[in-house]
Amino acid sequence: MIEREATHPEPTERELLSFKVGEQEYSVDIMSVREIRGWTRPTPLPHAAPFVRGVINLRGTVLPIVDLAKRLGIEVEEASERNVIIVAKVQHQTVGVLVDAVSDILAISESELQQPPEMVADAGTTFVEAITVTQGRMLRILDLDSVLPDTTKDVA
Amino acid sequence: MTTPDPMEEIRASFFIECEELLESLQDGLTAIDAGDSDPETVNICFRAVHSMKGGAGAFGLDDLVRFAHRYETVLDEVRNGNLALGHDETLLFMRAADVLSDIVRASRDGEDIDTTAFDPTLKELEAIAGSDDEEDDEAAIAFQPMALSLLPIEALQSPLEVSDDAAPPSGVVISFAPEPELFRSGNEPLHLIRALHAVGKTTCECDSSRIPALSDLDPEGAYLSWSIHVDADASEPEIEEAFDFVDGLCDLEIADASSYPAPMAHIPGLPPLPPLESSTASDSEAPAPVVADVTQVTPESPSPRITLTVSDTGTAPPPARNLTPQKPKETSAEGESTPGPAQKPGKPAKQGQASPSPAKATVRVDLERIDRLVNLVGELVINQAMLTQSVAQAGVPPNSPVSQGLEEFMQLTRDIQDSVMMIRAQPVKSLFQRMGRIVRESSSAVGKRVRMVTDGEATEVDKTVIERLADPLTHMIRNAVDHGLEHSQQRVDTGKSEEGTITLSAAHRSGRVVIEVSDDGAGIDRKKVREIAEGKGLVAAGQSLSDSETDGLLFLPGFSTASKVSNLSGRGVGMDVVRNAIQDLGGRVSIASTPGSGTSFSISLPLTLAVLDGMVVNVAGETLVVPLGAIVETLTLRPEDVRSLGRYTRVLQIRESFVPLLDLGTELGYRPPQKTHNGAVVLLIAKDDGEKAALIVDSILEQRQVVIKGLQDSYGRVPGIAAATILGDGQVALILDPVDLMTHAIRRTRPTADALAPTG
Numbered sequence: 001m002i003e004r005e006a007t008h009p010e011p012t013e014r015e016l017l018s019f020k021v022g023e024q025e026y027s028v029d030i031m032s033v034r035e036i037r038g039w040t041r042p043t044p045l046p047h048a049a050p051f052v053r054g055v056i057n058l059r060g061t062v063l064p065i066v067d068l069a070k071r072l073g074i075e076v077e078e079a080s081e082r083n084v085i086i087v088a089k090v091q092h093q094t095v096g097v098l099v100d101a102v103s104d105i106l107a108i109s110e111s112e113l114q115q116p117p118e119m120v121a122d123a124g125t126t127f128v129e130a131i132t133v134t135q136g137r138m139l140r141i142l143d144l145d146s147v148l149p150d151t152t153k154d155v156a
Numbered sequence: 157m158t159t160p161d162p163m164e165e166i167r168a169s170f171f172i173e174c175e176e177l178l179e180s181l182q183d184g185l186t187a188i189d190a191g192d193s194d195p196e197t198v199n200i201c202f203r204a205v206h207s208m209k210g211g212a213g214a215f216g217l218d219d220l221v222r223f224a225h226r227y228e229t230v231l232d233e234v235r236n237g238n239l240a241l242g243h244d245e246t247l248l249f250m251r252a253a254d255v256l257s258d259i260v261r262a263s264r265d266g267e268d269i270d271t272t273a274f275d276p277t278l279k280e281l282e283a284i285a286g287s288d289d290e291e292d293d294e295a296a297i298a299f300q301p302m303a304l305s306l307l308p309i310e311a312l313q314s315p316l317e318v319s320d321d322a323a324p325p326s327g328v329v330i331s332f333a334p335e336p337e338l339f340r341s342g343n344e345p346l347h348l349i350r351a352l353h354a355v356g357k358t359t360c361e362c363d364s365s366r367i368p369a370l371s372d373l374d375p376e377g378a379y380l381s382w383s384i385h386v387d388a389d390a391s392e393p394e395i396e397e398a399f400d401f402v403d404g405l406c407d408l409e410i411a412d413a414s415s416y417p418a419p420m421a422h423i424p425g426l427p428p429l430p431p432l433e434s435s436t437a438s439d440s441e442a443p444a445p446v447v448a449d450v451t452q453v454t455p456e457s458p459s460p461r462i463t464l465t466v467s468d469t470g471t472a473p474p475p476a477r478n479l480t481p482q483k484p485k486e487t488s489a490e491g492e493s494t495p496g497p498a499q500k501p502g503k504p505a506k507q508g509q510a511s512p513s514p515a516k517a518t519v520r521v522d523l524e525r526i527d528r529l530v531n532l533v534g535e536l537v538i539n540q541a542m543l544t545q546s547v548a549q550a551g552v553p554p555n556s557p558v559s560q561g562l563e564e565f566m567q568l569t570r571d572i573q574d575s576v577m578m579i580r581a582q583p584v585k586s587l588f589q590r591m592g593r594i595v596r597e598s599s600s601a602v603g604k605r606v607r608m609v610t611d612g613e614a615t616e617v618d619k620t621v622i623e624r625l626a627d628p629l630t631h632m633i634r635n636a637v638d639h640g641l642e643h644s645q646q647r648v649d650t651g652k653s654e655e656g657t658i659t660l661s662a663a664h665r666s667g668r669v670v671i672e673v674s675d676d677g678a679g680i681d682r683k684k685v686r687e688i689a690e691g692k693g694l695v696a697a698g699q700s701l702s703d704s705e706t707d708g709l710l711f712l713p714g715f716s717t718a719s720k721v722s723n724l725s726g727r728g729v730g731m732d733v734v735r736n737a738i739q740d741l742g743g744r745v746s747i748a749s750t751p752g753s754g755t756s757f758s759i760s761l762p763l764t765l766a767v768l769d770g771m772v773v774n775v776a777g778e779t780l781v782v783p784l785g786a787i788v789e790t791l792t793l794r795p796e797d798v799r800s801l802g803r804y805t806r807v808l809q810i811r812e813s814f815v816p817l818l819d820l821g822t823e824l825g826y827r828p829p830q831k832t833h834n835g836a837v838v839l840l841i842a843k844d845d846g847e848k849a850a851l852i853v854d855s856i857l858e859q860r861q862v863v864i865k866g867l868q869d870s871y872g873r874v875p876g877i878a879a880a881t882i883l884g885d886g887q888v889a890l891i892l893d894p895v896d897l898m899t900h901a902i903r904r905t906r907p908t909a910d911a912l913a914p915t916g
Contacts, residue, residue: 043888046824062865
């Protein structure tokens, strides 16, 4: 029982996987992360949204890749071998999220989370569910649902 | 249902059986409607309903029993010749079959059965049957699932210790030899004999001579047979009724005792009779020849007699079903059931319930297991490709043992794949039968007389395709009934038969399945279509459209030609939904219509959703797969064959014809239009309607089978792309949908000063 408590955070705590996109630090709920993969060149999809990089082969299934930097409007260098793909499960769908680097796993108490202030100019493009401060840095918690292309949400 | 768990499985298989029975019922009714007057056809229908009733009784499905019983009663009347079967009756029977299948489904899903829904049909059935004492009959068929109690042999004999040697030569002689199947299905001879006892005084003789030594005894075998003399002037059907639930599970012969007094004398002293003795002896050692023996012996058996073999029909079949050399399988396999002297060896009625062809041995397999197998084979194919690729990269000479072995491996993989795909294939018959019902229901809803004709029911298609085709096809059939066919009066006025015909056909055509829904109605009113399309702003006024383009307007979202919105169709969600559903299956739908003589919708579908023969090509650095079926020919692009046509477009001269030139790279947004295409290859692709296009690709890499991986789950539709696959190097390659590509093509092949940026 003790061990169990040690590995499972209190219900009010959330475990987050933090990663970098450009200079910004984001995080997602670790429960939605399936795996982290190295860079694989995706096969581009014609006529897809610009932030959909294409598809890769994930052990026999075709996995769509969303370029988070493009989606969030962050200027980054062209994706390269140093990038990683976070394979996440969103609703009933598995999707690969292309980020610059994975940095840490953090346990954040719910009470430390705060609503992001309303920023009119960025409305609809921040996809941030909550923000928090950890070790003096701002950590944005990403709402994966809204990051995905609309068609995806329709299907799911 | 209060059934305990072990019953669930039996219950499930009962419902599967019901589906089969319903199918054979439908078949029979369709045959009758088509003019089949064979009494056996009616019998098939009767038996189907009867078997369902029997099973339903066992599971306490009262509603099902009630309806089936009434239905059966009417069919019985037909069978006995008391009721003539006209077109209207047949239609009623078909409706009743629909209701029956509804009840079966509701019962299976444990839903409440809406009795008000089937009461009208029930009343109609009663009306033509002149129903009588149905309540009594219901009691008679209340039959409980019974446990298999293995009573000692004495116990089986003792309850009927009426062994009356001085049996008068009147009454009925029954020889009854159960097969193991009978016990397995939970029947009990004792109950049957008791049932006979209720008919009249019974003299029963048990033949235990075939019981082998204990060491040889198969505990599940059936070694006993009975010779029963029923002293009753009961008509034979009543006696047959007692055996109704075991027919096909036993060797049964019912004969009028008075007609052959001689063998009667044998019965009390039954075991063993001289001619049989040899065969009984040889039974355990050499089972197969036994049947042959008996077959030869039987003609010598004493005195000709009138024999009534109770076949599945439960009615009087052609007399003396004798001397059919039977597949030795059933009789010999367990070393049991050597036919007694009073029995004929054959029991041909057991098989082939609905069809004259012998039933094939089949296995019911969970679909999930097959899907797993299909997936595994898919992985195998990918792996094989990877292996081939790495062997090639390793520089192994092509005639080395490794390469040859690999070649064979490739062949085997292909064979396995084909076989696995065949497992999933199913005839479209079940789908067509469902459509028959749609025709009946929708035609009565709009008050038209419609006959459905089906063709190519045996055409096999992947199971998933069949399932997913049901909705679009339903829609198309409804449309055909509602919009396609004219009203009866109008038909008569134009010199057509009052009854409209809808033809549903399926056929294999060059690696695809083509399903056609055609009607002999008025054809598409193109003027009206045009007006509506203009009215809804779907097409600009004055825009010139060809006939086929006008027909194509029907597929636009929000189009509906019905001037009146009926509750059948015309809600404006119609053909566009149909087209999307079919496109999702990798299929295409097209229309052909002749004013005054009808409209035909043709759906062309891939045989399977899992693999595809494709040509792997390279375009602008990307690898793509083009389905082989769509490629008419491939040629090298010669600059002198390319002609400019418009400002942005070019055509390719192929022999004496000109074909629009499409740059695949541009169409997919990989690159802007190119000035020249030196060294490029052209794939000539064709639509079903013959329209062609020339597709420029950079090079052809290889031709191979690819495993289709769906993209649909991840994105809506990607225009021009059907699916994806994984190549030998592990990369994902997109599979092209050339027809879709042609439809959506921008056809821009000439670069301009303001070069078009890639649309990606």
